[in-house]
Amino acid sequence: MNTLFPIFVKIDQVPILLIGGGPVALEKFTALIRNNPAVKLTVVAKEIHAEFRNILAKYPHIEVFERPFEENDLRGKRLLMTATNDPFFNVALESLAKKYTVLINAADKPALCDFYLGSIVQKGDLKIAISTNGKSPTIAKRVKELFQDLLPEEIDETLTLMESLRHQLKGDFEEKVKQLNAHTKILISK
Numbered sequence: 588m589n590t591l592f593p594i595f596v597k598i599d600q601v602p603i604l605l606i607g608g609g610p611v612a613l614e615k616f617t618a619l620i621r622n623n624p625a626v627k628l629t630v631v632a633k634e635i636h637a638e639f640r641n642i643l644a645k646y647p648h649i650e651v652f653e654r655p656f657e658e659n660d661l662r663g664k665r666l667l668m669t670a671t672n673d674p675f676f677n678v679a680l681e682s683l684a685k686k687y688t689v690l691i692n693a694a695d696k697p698a699l700c701d702f703y704l705g706s707i708v709q710k711g712d713l714k715i716a717i718s719t720n721g722k723s724p725t726i727a728k729r730v731k732e733l734f735q736d737l738l739p740e741e742i743d744e745t746l747t748l749m750e751s752l753r754h755q756l757k758g759d760f761e762e763k764v765k766q767l768n769a770h771t772k773i774l775i776s777k
């Protein structure tokens with residue numbers, strides 16, 4: 588049983604610290620930016636690879652420090668993502684995360700994680716997060732590709748129409764739910 592509880596985080600108002608400047612840190616950075624370019628993010632790494640540095644230069648609102656991590660970096664942060672090549676440092680970060688009551692994701696180190704990243708399907712405002720309970724990130728990626736192909740592009744238009752409908756509907760809550768269900772029944776009928 589997959590006991591992970593999925594939530595959707597407003598990353599433009601929840602400060603995140605990303606430690607690492609290599610390809611894996613760049614992957615995690617890309618995942619954040621793809622979901623919200625306005626992410627409130629600080630990147631700290633002893634050495635930031637050229638490719639990552641060039642990309643970071645396009646996001647002036649992101650704080651970047653090319654130096655070793657300092658405990659102070661955790662102050663005011665709510666999420667910590669780490670992608671370093673130092674296993675001892677990762678373990679130390681796990682206890683520091685507890686001290687600062689920050690949730691930690693250590694890339695590719697499930698035992699150190701409070702939360703996992705999911706594979707994300709996006710069609711306009713529709714977003715689906717996929718988890719395999721850490722069993723196979725590759726399958727998560729394939730399922731994402733499947734849904735990306737399966738879902739019609741028009742789904743976002745439908746969402747926009749539904750949004751205006753739900754704002755127009757009068758009556759009590761129960762009545763609104765009834766009407767919204769009636770309007771969308773066609774979506775699941777053959």
Ligand SMILES: C[C@@]1(CC(=O)O)C2=NC(=C\c3[nH]c(c(CCC(=O)O)c3CC(=O)O)Cc3[nH]c(c(CC(=O)O)c3CCC(=O)O)/C=C3\N/C(=C\2)[C@@H](CCC(=O)O)[C@]3(C)CC(=O)O)/[C@H]1CCC(=O)O
Pocket residue numbers: 614615618692693694695696697700702703704705706707717718719720721722723724725726727728731
């Ligand atoms: C979904 C995605 C999100 C993201 O990272 O943004 C993600 N991994 C992705 C890709 C990916 N990662 C790896 C491969 C190589 C092939 C393979 O191993 O399958 C590929 C495939 C590829 O790159 O093609 C290597 C890998 N990953 C983990 C381990 C350690 C272990 O399993 O013990 C190892 C072995 C390292 C080694 O061998 O040294 C662990 C985790 N990876 C997770 C998330 C969490 C569980 C998610 C879930 O529940 O499924 C978890 C537990 C923690 C975390 O990192 O958050 C992203 C999909 C991107 C997309 O959607 O396109």
Ligand SMILES: NC(=O)c1ccc[n+]([C@@H]2O[C@H](COP(=O)([O-])OP(=O)(O)OC[C@H]3O[C@@H](n4cnc5c(N)ncnc54)[C@H](O)[C@@H]3O)[C@@H](O)[C@H]2O)c1
Pocket residue numbers: 606607608609610611612631632633634635636654655656670671672673676694695
């Ligand atoms: N590259 C891959 O495809 C891959 C795949 C699976 C797992 N991994 C694992 O993921 C981790 C990261 O991979 P990578 O390829 O990005 O590594 P990398 O060596 O390219 O980058 C590691 C980064 O961590 C930084 N760092 C290390 N100690 C630090 C500290 N004390 N303070 C601040 N920054 C510090 C380094 O400066 C560097 O920027 C490694 O543990 C690796 O084994 C990598």
